[in-house]
Amino acid sequence: MPVRATKRGADRTRLQRDCDVLVCGASFAGLAVAAELAGSGARVLVLDRYEIGERQTSACGIPTGWLAAMDLGASERQRFDELVVHTPRRTARWPLPWSFSTFDYRELCALLWERSGDAEFETATVTGRTGQTVTTDRGELSAPLIVDALGWRRVLSNAEPIQPPNARLSRGLEVHPPGAGRDMELWIDARYVRAGYSWSFPAHDELRVGVGSFWPSHHVKEPTVRLAGELGVAATGYQGNWIPHQLRDATEDGVFFAGDSAGHCLPLTAEGIRTALYFGIACGRELRAVVSGARTREQALRGYGGFSGAHERKFRWLLAVQRAIGQITPSRAVTHFVRAFESRRLTAWAFDQYLAIAPPSYVGAGPGGNSASATASRRIPSSIAGSARLA
16 A cells, blocks of 8 residues: 655644645646646645655556647557457457557656646645635645545535445456556456456556446455456555546536546546546636636636536436446346447447547647647736635
8 A cells, every 4th residue: 555645743844825726636637737727827736645646546548649649658558459358258359449558657647747837736635625725634725716636535525425335436446466468458247246347457567457346335356356366467556446437516616626526537437537637627727717817716617617517418328328237247238239349330439439528639729728838827816816815
């Protein structure tokens, strides 16, 4: 398990910092927000309980086009042009219309952080919020613009929390043994999980082997260990997480939510990295418009909330398929489904539709464009900044 890098002893000082934008969470979504604000003139402070890149939270796979669009190719570890899908009755090879890559989490996070310009980072555990004041284990911080990118717990929400297994969450666990492989593989097989899937994602000199269940009450450790054993690798380097599988409001009470805290993880596939980057960029662009004086905070909240909400139909459709898969997994229907996707034409259509939910072309489009080439603008207008209070 990773060791928390929060400052200790004499280095553990009370946080007292003026900032215009407070980003809580330093994984994909939070770092994308910070990078999109680079050069804006805003004073950006990013908080996380871990150091940047310290705690990997997924199998770290993404459409290769996203790595290229964001100039993150240096973090790539292995690339795949097809997907191997196993069922109890058949193994199929799905030709992909675009490639998929595994990457190194620490390196990708470091590359994103380099893009954030003058943003500052501090290790602190965020525990809650009152108005525009965020509470941490190192004191309170206030800012006129606040982003929750802390994950599924939605820490900065003041709504009644819903804990697993009753929350709308999937659960996943994987191991990271040393090893190598040629294929990106999935198992849709009730021997491992009744509703969900299992995987093996090679990443150059490491395998990422795991099991994910759509039903949070189903445990996944035993089948993960068993799958690793059947693949001839050791069950070492555990990493697991709860995975949201339903879209939630992207704004609440003046706060912007991005990534897992807004349910920005695609149902059925549990792919949440490119959507975290996608919605993080969208959030950063709205904040940038506030910084420049082009929009008020309220306008930005409505704009970002509307942008996220416009994806609800696609998320709902994927969730419906996820629920259907959970019902038909033991039957022959899954085998027929897997076999059908051996058709290059069908696979190209379906995967292109899937990629279009959060396309890499979005990186260079819209206000702010690519964060690496964003132009400088003014600080937050004094009418908004004056509402901030530093504890």
